[in-house]
Amino acid sequence: MNILILDVYPKTTYRISKDQNGAYGTANNYCDGFVAQILKRIVKKSIDFPQLFVVQTCGELMNLGHEVDYSTELDLNKDYDLYILPSSIVCHETELEYVKLLKKNNKKIIVIGPFATSNFQPYLNAGAHVIKGEPEMFFHKFDKTVNDLNDLPAIIENFTIFPLDELNFPGWEIIFKKYTPQMKFIGRGAAITINSSRGCPYSCQYYCVYPLQQGRKLRLKSPKRVVEEMIYFKKNLNVSNFLFRDPVFSLDKNHTEAICKEIIKSKFKFKICVEVHLKNIDENLAKIMKESGINLMYVGIESGDEEVRDDANRTSESNFNQVTKVKFLEKLGIKVKAMYILGLPKDTSHTFKQTVKYAKKIKSSYAQFSVFTPYPGTPIYKEYKDKINVKYFENFTQWELVFDHPNFKTREVTDLLNYAYKEYYLNPKWIIKFILDRIKNIYEGINNRLFRFSR
Known part of the structure; x- marks a missing residue:
């Protein structure tokens, strides 16, 4: 079959990432202040990659012999047997317009991804089929012909969930034909995403979208398979920069350590970014992670006020341990991006300003301040559904107040983000x-080049 992965986005001046936030996506429209505007431009030019489940789907279809293209634009002069459209909350209305256009032209459409899994009805109404769950699991044994497409149910579900080691490598070759993914905060050159696990059992699932498709049970990919994947793309696409998209890379410390040791054993030099939970990180593991090539960690701090954090049921370290561990990681040479949330249920202008003061005390290499957002599909959304004050899901950027908060007005949130x-x-x-x-980076770069030249 000839298949098009149609990955559509609205036109914006800021970066939209469908892969972030459990593949619901985020839109980095930070706010309207001078500093935020500069950061917005830097991020848009520095980070660009598709949802990992999209690339994994490409790999499964390629392996079965299907002809697969990837595009962010629709050309109706080209005809395909099947159109697969990745879903997100940050591009939702745009996606619906394209589904309607394809349906009008009698095309067969399947919508995939966590957002459509939890919010399938609008896509069905627009004329698409929807896969509920992990699409790569469905496509792993996709033996359908063009004629079989007419027999697909509107909602495709209850298919086999294969062990992660059984899946094929993601089809990054297809993406590279369109553009070169990048994550310049890790290093220069191409950067791709990868995972070593799926699922997250932490209590913040009340707010978090990760478990909606991946579930709460932790499923692991073997360390050997993880490193084989990295080496394959190093040899075939010259990729040395990897961004792990596990909900929490450090969730199983033994597994994390085994992956790092397998990377070290391989003798390949990679630059790696991971998202971790500070409670899982100790000095010994941090040193092994650094040796394996991990040079950037994302950590969720959320709020400097422990009462605000506890009320939101966030799994977190004490403030003392957060400060101590971040300082140790930075001293070790691992840059930390600390992430903070404005507008948690008990947050106030005072507690958020205290959080900004706390962030300055932590003094990580990077800090991100976003806005608490109740997402459709999560348990908490039922509590906030009647308080939502925006018309479109594309407003759920993570930098807009989308509900009536008892302690904040919309403009006040923007002003506080600018302040932060x-x-x-x-x-x-x-x-x-x-x-x-x-x-230091320039000095180390010169030394590395001199070392390579002298060999």
Whole structure:
């Protein structure tokens, strides 16, 4: 079959990532302040990659002999047997318009992804079929012909969930024909996403979208298979930069350590970004992670007020341990991006300003301040559904207040975000640290080039 992965986006001045936020997506429209506008431009130019389940689906279809194309634009002059459209919350209305257009032209459409899994009805109404669950599991044994497409049910579900090691490698070759994915905060050159596990059992599932498709049970990919995948794309696409998309890379410490040791054993040099939970990180594991090539960690701090965090049922370390561990990681040479949330249920203007002060104390290499958002499909959404004050799901960017909050107005949230980014990134101590880090990176780069030249 000839198949098109049609991955559509609205036109914006800021970066949209469908892969972030459990593949519901985020849109980095930080706010309207001077510092935020600069950050918005930097991020848009520095980070670009598709949803990992999309690339995995490409790999499964390729392996079965199907002809697969990937595009972010629709050309109706080209005809395909099947159109597969990845879903998200941040491009939802745009996606529906394309489904309607395809349906009008009598095309066969399947919509995939976590957002459509939990919010399938609008896509069905527009004329698409919807896969509920992990699409690569369905396509792993996709032996359908063109004639079989007419017999597909509107909702495709209850298919086999294969062990992660049994899946084929993601079809990054198809993406590279369109563009080169990048994550410049890890390193120069191409960067691709990968995972070593799926599922997350943490209590923040009340708010979090990750379990909606992956489930709460932790499923692991073997360390050997993880490293085989990395080496394959290093040899075939010259990729040295990898962004792990596990909900929490450090969830199983033994598994994490085994992966890092397998990378070290391979002798390949990679630059790696992971998202971790600080409660899983100790000094010994951190040193092994650094040796394996991990140079950037995302950590969720959420709020500097422990009462605000506890009320939101966030799984977190104490403030003392957060500060201690981030400082140790940074001293070790692992940059940390600390992520904070404005507008948690008990948050106030005062507690958020205390959070900004706390962020300056942590002084991580990067800080992100976003807005608490109740997502459709999560348990908490039922509590907030009648309080939603925006018309479109594309407003659920993670930088807009989309519901009536008892302690905040919309403009106040924007002002507080502007305050946070200005206070953090114009802090003289952070600026000095940034300059020293840049000098260190330049020095290390020169030394590495001289070393390679001398061999």
